[in-house]
Amino acid sequence: MNKDIEKIVKQVCESNGQNKTKMMNIVTSLQERLGGLSGDVMDLIAKQTKVHRVEVESIVSFYSFLSKTPKGKIVIRLCNDIVDKMQGGEAVRKAFCDELGVKIGGTTPDGNMTLEETPCIGMCDQAPAALVNDVVFTYLSTDKAREIVRELKKHGDPKKIPHRLGDGNNAHDLVRSMVHNGIRKKGPVIFSDYEAESGLKKALAMSPVEVIREVKIARLRGRGGAGFPTGMKWEFTRGAEGTQKFVICNADEGEPGTFKDRVILTEKYDLLFEGMTIGGYAIGSDTGILYLRGEYLYLKAFLEEMLEDRRKKGLLGKDILHKKGFHFDIHIQIGAGAYICGEETSLISSCEGLRGDPKTRPPFPAQKGYLGCPTTVNNVETFCCVARIMDRGATWFAEIGSKGSPSTKLLSVSGDCSGPGVYEFPFGIKVRDLLKEVGAEDVQAVLIGGPSGQIIGPSDFERTICYDDLPTGGSIVIFNQERNILEVVKEYMDFFVEESCGYCTPCRVGNVLLRNGIENIIEGKGEPKDLDYLKELGESVKVTSRCGLGQTSPNPVLTTLKNFRGVYEKLVKKDEKGFQPTFDAKRAVGDAEKVAGRASVHY
Numbered sequence: 001m002n003k004d005i006e007k008i009v010k011q012v013c014e015s016n017g018q019n020k021t022k023m024m025n026i027v028t029s030l031q032e033r034l035g036g037l038s039g040d041v042m043d044l045i046a047k048q049t050k051v052h053r054v055e056v057e058s059i060v061s062f063y064s065f066l067s068k069t070p071k072g073k074i075v076i077r078l079c080n081d082i083v084d085k086m087q088g089g090e091a092v093r094k095a096f097c098d099e100l101g102v103k104i105g106g107t108t109p110d111g112n113m114t115l116e117e118t119p120c121i122g123m124c125d126q127a128p129a130a131l132v133n134d135v136v137f138t139y140l141s142t143d144k145a146r147e148i149v150r151e152l153k154k155h156g157d158p159k160k161i162p163h164r165l166g167d168g169n170n171a172h173d174l175v176r177s178m179v180h181n182g183i184r185k186k187g188p189v190i191f192s193d194y195e196a197e198s199g200l201k202k203a204l205a206m207s208p209v210e211v212i213r214e215v216k217i218a219r220l221r222g223r224g225g226a227g228f229p230t231g232m233k234w235e236f237t238r239g240a241e242g243t244q245k246f247v248i249c250n251a252d253e254g255e256p257g258t259f260k261d262r263v264i265l266t267e268k269y270d271l272l273f274e275g276m277t278i279g280g281y282a283i284g285s286d287t288g289i290l291y292l293r294g295e296y297l298y299l300k301a302f303l304e305e306m307l308e309d310r311r312k313k314g315l316l317g318k319d320i321l322h323k324k325g326f327h328f329d330i331h332i333q334i335g336a337g338a339y340i341c342g343e344e345t346s347l348i349s350s351c352e353g354l355r356g357d358p359k360t361r362p363p364f365p366a367q368k369g370y371l372g373c374p375t376t377v378n379n380v381e382t383f384c385c386v387a388r389i390m391d392r393g394a395t396w397f398a399e400i401g402s403k404g405s406p407s408t409k410l411l412s413v414s415g416d417c418s419g420p421g422v423y424e425f426p427f428g429i430k431v432r433d434l435l436k437e438v439g440a441e442d443v444q445a446v447l448i449g450g451p452s453g454q455i456i457g458p459s460d461f462e463r464t465i466c467y468d469d470l471p472t473g474g475s476i477v478i479f480n481q482e483r484n485i486l487e488v489v490k491e492y493m494d495f496f497v498e499e500s501c502g503y504c505t506p507c508r509v510g511n512v513l514l515r516n517g518i519e520n521i522i523e524g525k526g527e528p529k530d531l532d533y534l535k536e537l538g539e540s541v542k543v544t545s546r547c548g549l550g551q552t553s554p555n556p557v558l559t560t561l562k563n564f565r566g567v568y569e570k571l572v573k574k575d576e577k578g579f580q581p582t583f584d585a586k587r588a589v590g591d592a593e594k595v596a597g598r599a600s601v602h603y
Helices: 001-016 020-034 039-049 053-061 083-086 091-100 142-155 198-204 208-217 230-239 258-265 271-285 294-312 346-349 379-390 394-398 431-437 485-499 504-521 526-543 548-550 555-563 564-569 590-596
Strands: 074-079 115-116 130-132 135-137 183-184 245-252 287-292 329-334 375-379 408-415 421-426 443-448 455-456 474-478
Touching: 001 020, 001 039, 020 039, 020 053, 020 346, 039 053, 053 208, 053 375, 074 091, 074 198, 083 408, 083 485, 091 115, 091 142, 115 408, 130 258, 135 504, 198 271, 198 329, 208 230, 208 271, 208 375, 208 379, 208 394, 230 271, 230 375, 230 379, 245 271, 245 346, 258 271, 258 379, 258 408, 258 564, 271 294, 271 329, 271 379, 287 294, 287 346, 294 329, 379 394, 408 564, 421 431, 421 504, 421 548, 431 443, 455 485, 455 555, 485 504, 485 555, 485 564, 504 548, 504 555, 504 564, 526 555, 526 564, 555 564
Parallel strands: 074 115, 183 421, 245 287, 245 375, 287 329, 408 474
Antiparallel strands: 074 130, 130 135, 408 421, 443 455, 443 474
């Protein structure tokens, strides 16, 4: 191994305490510095962290931002989410390919630049978008794509490419991003004015049990979409056996069409950290982990600085706000491009320095989570709500919203509307009222809760967004009458096929079969009986899959079969001769023709 590379590997491992639980930080840092993680590099990482080489390689092979083969010094990742494609992403992709002279997945002959595609990067409100190393470029056009490549050929530094800085902390010296916040509507909870640390001060004047009781009285439900009661989760974690407990914030919002957490992390980070600290006090933890998705790496230095500022103010560290014996600190764990890590047990695996494989439940994280210790995992918006509950009181919080869904919900709205961005609405808003608010006209379908949620049509627009009707983690994507709804379904099934961890057969194979079935119908090869087959297959995948990904991945198919049945029925037809329309006789004998050296005759 090259001595310089060996020195870099040892330096990175040592800076992370040669700790195997810091493996994600080690490999992501080395990927950035070396362009790839070769066999020799993985051998040295294994030696430095005292793990088996296969453990390192399993991580490198799992996360899409990591690679065993060298990539260019500059990696351009084009977002291939359907919203980006709707906004002209295909033309932008072609412009990048033409200007670089490579196809997707290729590296320029000089080895300097690699062009890739990646799923949603949390910029659907300003699509098409791309990541150039860790620099975000938004509102791309074909001209901008060519300009970016030409600039990179000149100086090789994406940070030097001229761009207008975004609003708020996007213009901070440690961010300097062209991303804009896109806050379209401020509500009374997350985006309202508040007195910093008021919630934390009031929490520390109470006992931990009283804090949990207040959260329970507020009826706060997890804002990730499932809506599990937060107070109950904390109560379970506090009551679990074990002296060491952990607080984890899930900031890995990988659900296509979701970007609300990006705005909180940029502008309301103090509210988030305050909520995490209250969580640590409530469950009896001294350690918090912010799991930050790799696509938001551009915010890491800024967030680290804000955490250090809190330490200096006595808001993190020992005896917080002079509360004797209450010690709590937060560190950041970076992801590397894996949607499955949004599932809490997969996220815990990643935090432990492992592949993001889901864990079998029970035991649940509250009993046995990070490093086998009781752990509460809540998302960004949930922790912000906790701080506001402690500040204003449970009654105030519970009086907002609908009966079964108290308070407000942040919604990431994108697609065919004039006002894409982040909206804070009280729970209980009707879909029709939401569409009017965001400037959506001639709407054919609305995706509620991302592809793992529901695709609904106009007959459901009187329904309400709440846990008892249309639950959502925040993603709202709008499709007008010009969109091919089955092409939308196919795009989302492509996403699930790519993002499945492959652990269980129902998800690994079932999603491929669902995707193939949709393709056949689009191509006119479907029969009426295929619709029943797809429904039965989708329901089987949901019931038999191991984790939340497979349990929700059939939803694009199942919800459109229910709500857009007519679209399917127009495309399927019965073959009177009894032939299988999906069977290509010519292709089936192709290999035999090569062996025989002659063409077949078909009757």
